[in-house]
Structure formats: structure tokens, C-alpha cells
Amino acid sequence: LVRNQPYQIAWKYTGDPGGHVRIDIFNGAGASPTQLIYTITASTDIGLWGTGHYSWDGYGMFSKIYIQIQGVETPTMKDSRLYTTVSGSGATSGTVSTGASSSSSGSTGSTGTSTGSSSSGTTQQLKQNTSIKYNSNGSSATFLTGTTVTLDGNGYAVNGYLSMSDQSLYCSSGKSARFYAGSYVTFGGGYVTSGLLSLTGNQSLEYKSGKAVSFLPGGKITLSNGYVASGFLALGSDQYLDYASGKSARFYAGSFVNVSNGYVASGYLSLAGNQSLDYRSGKSAPFMAGSFVAFRSGGYVKSAFVGAATTFDTTKGTQSVPALSYVKFDDNGYLASFNPPGATACYKCDPQMDPTCSNSGGLPPCK
Numbered sequence: 346l347v348r349n350q351p352y353q354i355a356w357k358y359t360g361d362p363g364g365h366v367r368i369d370i371f372n373g374a375g376a377s378p379t380q381l382i383y384t385i386t387a388s389t390d391i392g393l394w395g396t397g398h399y400s401w402d403g404y405g406m407f408s409k410i411y412i413q414i415q416g417v418e419t420p421t422m423k424d425s426r427l428y429t430t431v432s433g434s435g436a437t438s439g440t441v442s443t444g445a446s447s448s449s450s451g452s453t454g455s456t457g458t459s460t461g462s463s464s465s466g467t468t469q470q471l472k473q474n475t476s477i478k479y480n481s482n483g484s485s486a487t488f489l490t491g492t493t494v495t496l497d498g499n500g501y502a503v504n505g506y507l508s509m510s511d512q513s514l515y516c517s518s519g520k521s522a523r524f525y526a527g528s529y530v531t532f533g534g535g536y537v538t539s540g541l542l543s544l545t546g547n548q549s550l551e552y553k554s555g556k557a558v559s560f561l562p563g564g565k566i567t568l569s570n571g572y573v574a575s576g577f578l579a580l581g582s583d584q585y586l587d588y589a590s591g592k593s594a595r596f597y598a599g600s601f602v603n604v605s606n607g608y609v610a611s612g613y614l615s616l617a618g619n620q621s622l623d624y625r626s627g628k629s630a631p632f633m634a635g636s637f638v639a640f641r642s643g644g645y646v647k648s649a650f651v652g653a654a655t656t657f658d659t660t661k662g663t664q665s666v667p668a669l670s671y672v673k674f675d676d677n678g679y680l681a682s683f684n685p686p687g688a689t690a691c692y693k694c695d696p697q698m699d700p701t702c703s704n705s706g707g708l709p710p711c712k
Contacts, residue, residue, distance in 0.1 A: 346410075346430045348403060349529060355398040356414045356424070358391065363418025364635065366391050368399055371425070373409025378425045382407065383525075383541060383563040387577065387599030388417050388613060390637060402565075469494050474508045477501075480535030484515050489527060504531040511543040517571025522548055525563060539567040547579040553607030558584045561599060575603045583615040589644020594620055597635065611639040619652030625678025630655045633669065641676065648673045651683075 371378030494505035523543035530540035564577030602612035
């Protein structure tokens with residue numbers, strides 16, 4: 346695998362191992378995956394009809410890693426594969442089938458200091474652990490010997506691998522987060538924008554002003570203007586996050602959420618029970634426990650699995666949808682398509698109201 350490049354992690358399964366899998370990265374130095382580096386996702390949909398996949402943006406530190414897939418409902422069902430990682434440049438992508446853990450060992454060397462320069466952006470190969478500023482306020486991070494750091498035109502760090510000690514870095518003025526020893530971090534506008542959180546404990550971080558939730562130790566986090574843009578929620582307890590002004594939903598502990606303009610854009614709903622969420626002004630429906638839900642602007646459901654049989658408005662009339670169907674809504678909150686359980690994607694047209702299936706969103710009629 347080329348480090349820090351995107352891949353699709355793919356798997357196949359037979360039988361009924363449950364509806365969700367977790368994906369972990371383990372240190373590949375041993376004969377089997379025993380030392381966890383970090384969790385890519387604590388729970389994601391296993392996929393339909395025997396296959397599933399998950400988008401992963403790659404990993405940067407260890408020369409060998411195990412990628413492991415494990416059932417959430419049936420943790421005894423798992424499989425792993427060993428990969429060698431190499432440095433590379435340029436955008437690449439691929440698919441890996443069937444990972445990650447931490448190592449506290451490493452060459453520390455002595456610590457030098459870089460004050461930056463006024464030259465155009467460049468890269469710097471480090472011969473020792475080196476402290477480099479990442480903003481004009483004098484904030485600095487210590488980067489790992491033997492790695493490359495990218496510098497902007499003012500000599501401030503843009504990205505690089507931290508030294509083998511956890512570090513507290515500023516994500517905006519007065520706000521900081523602890524990042525994992527040896528992990529890859531990026532900076533923008535003088536503040537950290539992404540990295541792996543420290544393994545030392547949950548961290549409470551704001552996703553908008555006055556709203557904070559706990560995030561997973563070792564999980565990847567992205568930040569914008571000091572607020573979380575995406576990250577893995579802490580394990581233990583489900584958490585409520587706002588998806589619109591005055592509206593919140595309960596999200597699954599350990600799951601990945603995306604945030605846009607201070608509101609959740611997508612994530613996995615809590616397994617505790619179906620939740621009634623708005624999909625149009627004045628219209629709500631019960632959405633399935635554990636479903637991946639996406640919201641459109643305005644704080645309305647864009648797509649999710651419906652938890653109970655529901656009749657929705659379409660642009661041509663109404664449509665009855667069975668429980669566990671995957672539903673999508675148009676920009677006005679009208680039902681655009683649905684995929685009944687156990688069937689390939691299709692749209693159930695009302696022959697009287699919509700004989701040409703014009704509201705199907707391009708899907709074929711259900712048989």
C-alpha cells in the first residue's frame with residue numbers, strides 16, 4: 346500500500362454474521378494481529394448480498410500492517426490480511442480486501458529547531474526530531490526524525506509525522522487537541538486540520554459554538570476553524586448531536602460522523618431504537634436504529650433506512666413504503682426512490698398516478 350493514499354477496503358461474507366463490521370489496523374511486525382494501532386471504523390454496514398466496502402484515506406507510519414474485518418454482532422467472525430506500506434507521491438487509489446495499532450518505540454534522537462524561511466513552499470527531510478513552527482503566533486510541533494515535513498512559503502509546517510510523544514496542538518485560537526505520537530497531521534491557516542487523536546482518553550471537542558461531544562482515542566479527526574468537521578465518536582455511550590436548529594438525533598457510540606456548518610451531515614444512528622426525524626417541513630418518519638443517515642441542507646433527512654412501514658408524499662401523489670426500505674428524498678423532501686428489503690434497487694410506481702415512473706430517479710420499476 347502507498348501510505349496516505351485512498352483505498353476501498355472490501356470484503357465478502359456468507360451466511361448471516363450480523364448487520365455491521367468493524368475495521369481495525371494492527372501492527373504488522375508480529376505473526377498475527379495482536380497490537381492495535383487504531384480503529385478505522387467501530388461499526389459500518391456489512392453490505393448487501395455478501396459484499397461490502399469502506400472508503401479509507403490511507404495510513405502513514407508502520408512499514409507492515411494488518412487490516413482486520415470483524416463482526417460487531419458476532420465478534421468471533423473475523424479475518425485479516427497483512428500489507429506492506431511504502432512511501433509514494435501523487436494521487437493513487439485502489440482496493441484492498443479484508444486493519445492497526447500503536448508502537449511506542451522509535452528513534453528519538455536530539456531535538457533541533459526550525460524557524461522557517463521566506464522561500465517558496467518546500468519539503469524538509471529531518472535528520473533528527475525537529476521543532477517547527479506552524480503559525481505566526483510561535484506555536485510549534487516536534488516532528489519525527491527520518492521523515493519529511495512540508496513547509497509553506499513562510500516556513501511554517503503544512504504536514505508531517507509527529508515525534509514519538511503525544512502533542513497538544515492548536516486547532517484555533519485558544520482551542521487545542523491532543524494528537525497521537527508518530528501520527529500524520531496537517532495544518533491550514535496556522536492551525537491543525539487533521540490527525541489521529543491521542544490514545545490517552547476521550548476528548549471533548551466542539552462541533553459548533555457551545556456544542557461539544559466526546560471523540561474516540563486514536564480516531565482520525567478533521568477540523569475547520571477549530572470545530573470538528575468529521576470524527577469517530579467515543580465508545581461507551583451514544584451521543585446526541587444537532588442536525589438542525591433545535592433538532593437533534595442520537596448517534597451510535599464509536600461511529601463516524603460528518604459535520605457541516607455546525608450540524609451533522611451524516612452518521613450512524615443509535616442502535617437503541619428507531620428515531621423520528623424530519624425529512625420535510627412538518628413531516629417526520631421513524632428511521633431505523635443503526636441506519637446510516639444523510640441530511641440535506643435545512644436539516645432534513647436526505648437518505649436512510651426507514652424503520653417502519655410509512656406512506657410518503659411524492660411529486661405525483663403518495664407512496665407506501667415497507668419497513669427496512671432504503672429511502673431517498675429530493676431537495677424538496679419528496680420521496681425520490683426506495684429500495685425494498687431483499688430486492689435490488691428499484692422504485693415502486695403508482696401506475697395510476699405515475700404510469701411512466703417519472704419520479705423514479707432513473708431506477709427501474711419494482712417487479
